[in-house]
Amino acid sequence: MDKRIRHAGLAAKVMTAAKAAERVDHGMTIGMSGFTGAGYPKAVPQALAARMVATHERGEPFRVRVLTGASTAPELDGALARADGIDLRLPYQSDPELRARINRGEMDYLDIHLSHVAQYAWFGFFGKIDLAVIEAAAIMPDGSLLASSSVGNNKTWLDLADKVIVEVNHWQPLELDGMHDIYYGTALPPHRKPIPLLRPDDRIGERYLRLDPAKVIAVVETNAPDRNSAFAPLDDCSRQIAGHLIEFFRHEIAKGRLLPQLLPLQSGVGNIANAVLAGLRDGGFSGLSAFTEVIQDGMLELLEDDVLSVASATSFSLSPAGIERFLGKIDFFRQRIILRTQEISNHPELVRRLGCIAMNGMVETDLYGNINSTHVAGTSIINGIGGSGDFARNGFLSCFLTPSTAKHGAVSCIVPMVSHVDHTEHDVSVIVTEQGLADLRGLSPRQRAKVVIERCAHPSYRPLLQDHFDRAMHHSRGKHTPHLLQEALSWHQRFLDSGDMRP
Structure with a gap:
């Protein structure tokens, strides 16, 4: 048994990403790990995208609703978008292909505050969570997960999902163990209690993500880096x-x-x-x-x-x-x-x-x-x-x-x-x-x-701004917040028409 998969029952569920993707059905709501290009599943989404393309070629529908922590990477958002496999995406994204499809009206996108996602899921606002696809650095002997380079909404997806697929990524360092603080003290209204965090360095939770091994339908091993892009030199x-x-x-x-x-x-x-x-x-x-x-x-x-x-x-x-x-x-x-x-x-x-x-x-x-x-x-x-x-x-x-x-x-x-x-x-x-x-x-x-x-x-x-404000002061009926409504968005229209906001 590999040192990263330390639970015997879950080690027996190791399979290829393609086999794991066969367990995903059209219309599912899937909670995926990932936050700003870190800690997202690398293999299953790509295998799922290939299966979606093949299904579409047979003239059959195959789209899913994808909920994450924040943006992911081309291996997830990009692959599923190119396969026309996303029906709804939330709460944050940065993939060019995904963005283009959203702005063409080919899929729905829900842009919400990141702090709202977990509680909205618990409130039932997104419906039932059918599946969680979560990257981990390791599976512990009791079935809990050593999270990888992001935590995001993983706790919520693991708690709420009916089924779970775990990607164990060998690229993620095992030395992450001890860096995570997973708090399980939140509750639904009216039973909420104060969160006992008083300083940024307080640790109030657990080292690992809890996981019911009975929920796991597949374990996939990967060895792939997070998305990373070089920052431009400071200007x-x-x-x-x-x-x-x-x-x-x-x-x-x-x-x-x-x-x-x-x-x-x-x-x-x-x-x-x-x-x-x-x-x-x-x-x-x-x-x-x-x-x-x-x-x-x-x-x-x-x-x-x-x-x-x-x-x-x-x-x-x-x-x-x-x-x-x-x-x-x-x-x-x-x-x-x-x-x-x-x-x-x-x-x-x-x-x-x-x-x-x-x-x-x-x-x-x-x-x-x-x-x-x-x-x-x-x-x-x-x-x-x-x-x-x-x-x-x-x-x-x-x-x-x-x-x-x-x-x-x-x-x-x-x-x-x-x-x-x-x-x-x-x-x-x-x-x-x-x-x-x-x-x-x-x-x-x-x-x-x-x-x-x-x-x-x-x-x-x-x-130009001073002139606009002066005229708004003169002509506006209300001087509390002066506006020239007929010109309020004229700068944007001028840019769309001519490529420049200046007259």
Whole structure:
């Protein structure tokens, strides 16, 4: 019996991915592991996609509903999308083929807050969960699972699914053992109790995912890496955005509104986020903590440099260099990284109580601080809201970061009115571009518009925004939030018509 499959009964259920895929039926609702390209099943989805294609060629339907933790990878989302095998997908995605099919109306997509997924499943809002397909690093002697590089919603899928397929991935290091914290204390209303987590480094759960061996219909062995993409080198724009935010943190410390150790950090993924993390390191900060969703390259560096003492998350999102760094010092990182279920990592009450500083990207903001983080021109989904809303609504500070323009200046990321609203003005504290930082706290809508135009808009768009606002002030019947409704989305329409928001 392989050292990774330590339960005799489950070792007897080892089979090929193709054989396992034969146990999936048309119309099933499937909970799959995976969160931001980590810890997703690698083989069964591809075998299932091949079976779907063959079924479609016979003129028979074969589509399933796919629920995950967040985005996965081409081996899962891409393969099933190309096979026209997904009827419904939730809650977050980033695969180009999947996105294209969603935006062509060929499949349904439900974009919801990540903290809602597990509880909605328990409430029965998604119907019965027929099958869970979960990647694990190992199966323990009692049948429980050593989770791999993400936890996500795995606990919920294993608890609720009628049947389970386990992929045991030999690429995932066994040294992950001890990094996970799986909390089983949640309950349905009205029987909920307080979650006993007081600090980001608290451990409140178990090392392994519970699994009823009687549910398992197949075990598949794999040896395949997580999706990983190299981050682009930090550019001047990202560094400037990071510099404005770091300067703001210093200002808040001087005012006594933040401690020198700040508060637990939540950070989105990408160049700007890594630039902010690098700025914290270069700025002499220490004793920081993170209560976030994903561990990325920048956080590994902060942990190594002792700038960050602990990082609590539900998954990794590492470049190839980051994976090499992690594997090379995994014993060190195991003492400083905690991987939790996403119903804990994104829990609104914990975010509020811990006082997280939320730092997330956006597509655009309007003059009053409403944020669009998911759509192009109001209709085409990009990826999804993810967990940004969990932290924006409940964090101590809610910061949204973006370059002031896109498409080589043809698009302004500061617009008169956003074409889609993900985060309302009530949930936004700070907006940052490479031009500057607008602190919106305590400001009325008209005051917000003034600082957003002055401090965040690109110079080529600033006069246009000021002109729009001045005319809105003059012609608007209501001066609380001035709008020219007939022009509110004219910038977006102009871009669709001409390829440039500028007249």
